[in-house]
Amino acid sequence: MQALWPLLRFLPGNRLLVLAFHRVAREFDPYDPETPDAAHFSRQLDALGGFDVVPLGAGLTALQEGRLRRTAVAITFDDGYRDQLAVAAPLLEARGYPSTVFVSSAFVGGQNMWHDRLLWALREGVVGSRLDGVGLAEAVPASLGARRQLAGRCIAAVKSLPLSAREQAVALVEAACGAPPAPRLMLDAKELRELAARPGVEIGAHTRRHPILAACTLEEARAEVSGSRADLEQLLGVSVGLFAYPNGHEGRDFSDRDVGLVREAGFSHAFSSDWGVVTPGSDALKLPRVSLYRRSVLGNAMLLARAALRA
Ligand SMILES: [Zn+2]
Known part of the structure; x- marks a missing residue:
């Protein structure tokens, strides 16, 4: 080519x-x-x-x-x-x-950008953590593939929110997932x-x-x-x-x-x-x-x- x-x-x-x-x-x-x-x-x-x-x-x-x-x-x-x-x-x-x-x-x-924070929270979060607080009636699944799909749905759900609402939603997901601190x-x-x-x-x-x-x-x-x-x-x-x-x-x-x-x-x-x-x-x-x-x-x-x- x-x-x-x-x-x-x-x-x-x-x-x-x-x-x-x-x-x-x-x-x-x-x-x-x-x-x-x-x-x-x-x-x-x-x-x-x-x-x-x-x-x-x-x-x-x-x-x-x-x-x-x-x-x-x-x-x-x-x-x-x-x-x-x-x-x-x-x-x-x-x-x-x-x-x-x-x-x-x-x-x-x-801190990391909002979508990277969501990706990390869902990737490393505790299995079974509930995300109802951000309007998603879902729990963190076990498999990596399912986690990635859920991260995609989270990103889509908060992407177009005004800045402060988006920040709040990301912080809620992070708190709900209980992932360890992310690398910078x-x-x-x-x-x-x-x-x-x-x-x-x-x-x-x-x-x-x-x-x-x-x-x-x-x-x-x-x-x-x-x-x-x-x-x-x-x-x-x-x-x-x-x-x-x-x-x-x-x-x-x-x-x-x-x-x-x-x-x-x-x-x-x-x-x-x-x-x-x-x-x-x-x-x-x-x-x-x-x-x-x-x-x-x-x-x-x-x-x-x-x-x-x-x-
Ligand atoms: Zn950019």
């Missing part, structure tokens, strides 16, 4: 395909099969062999100036996980690939500085607490957007000009109001999770990205080819 990539050199240029990743685990975890492991992520990076992999900020500038000779690729990660530093960074560096990491600043050195998954301040200093790594903002902005009040949303920029600039001592919307689907997860807040906060570019390729005509505060499929090599090849061919 990779033999086809050199053909991309002959396609019309000046488009930027921005890939979106989250975690990269050291090993494959059957409880969390959607998270790419190091070996899988390496194969995905190798599949980019036919593209110019460019730094996101510089790629956007080159796009505006019409200097991308063919479809270029930029690699982004959301949220700010520790395995970014431990697992993904060395694999990217070995290939000379730059990357941008969108960090939710309230989690730096703090998010970068702390020292690790984030270390990551930012690695070759080719750029840090962008991703709100403070990763709320669905569309579900926030105006003041909450403003504090989440501009606060994340202020937090990261203070922590890193550099200007942060790139932003990614949590969850990131326009209309459902963020609205025109939130785009206005991103502009007001001084970000130059913002990324959604809506599928597409960035062109010189794209709205700078609603730039599309692409997430690769977890398992399908053919699917990913077709996706990349489609992206390269798209006008």
Whole structure:
């Protein structure tokens, strides 16, 4: 399949395909099969062999100036996980690939993200623990597969709740399950500085607490957007000009109001999770990205080819 990539050199240029990743685990975890492991992520990076992999900020500038000779690729990660530093960074560096990491600043050195807390609570919880307190007439099952399914139902049940209600629901599940303390998954301040200093790594903002902005009040949303920029600039001592919307689907997860807040906060570019390729005509505060499929090599090849061919 990779033999086809050199053909991309002959396609019309000046488009930027921005890939979106989250975690990269050291090993494959059957409880969390959607998270790419190091070996899988390496194969995905190798599949980019036919593209110019460019730094996101510089790629956007080159796009505006019409200097991308063919479809270029930029690699982004959301949220700010520790395995970014431990697992993904060395694999990217070995290939000379730059990357941008969108960090939710309230989690730096703090507790795990809400969905990871639910996954852990259900994975490690005491068998038979009842979840009626969060409106699920269920008990923690014995098998790992059934636990994973229940975790999925819990995540779906609380995903769209306003921030404080979601926090409350997650804490209730944790208390009901009685799991031991979870390992820290998010970068702390020292690790984030270390990551930012690695070759080719750029840090962008991703709100403070990763709320669905569309579900926030105006003041909450403003504090989440501009606060994340202020937090990261203070922590890193550099200007942060790139932003990614949590969850990131326009209309459902963020609205025109939130785009206005991103502009007001001084970000130059913002990324959604809506599928597409960035062109010189794209709205700078609603730039599309692409997430690769977890398992399908053919699917990913077709996706990349489609992206390269798209006008
Ligand atoms: Zn995110």
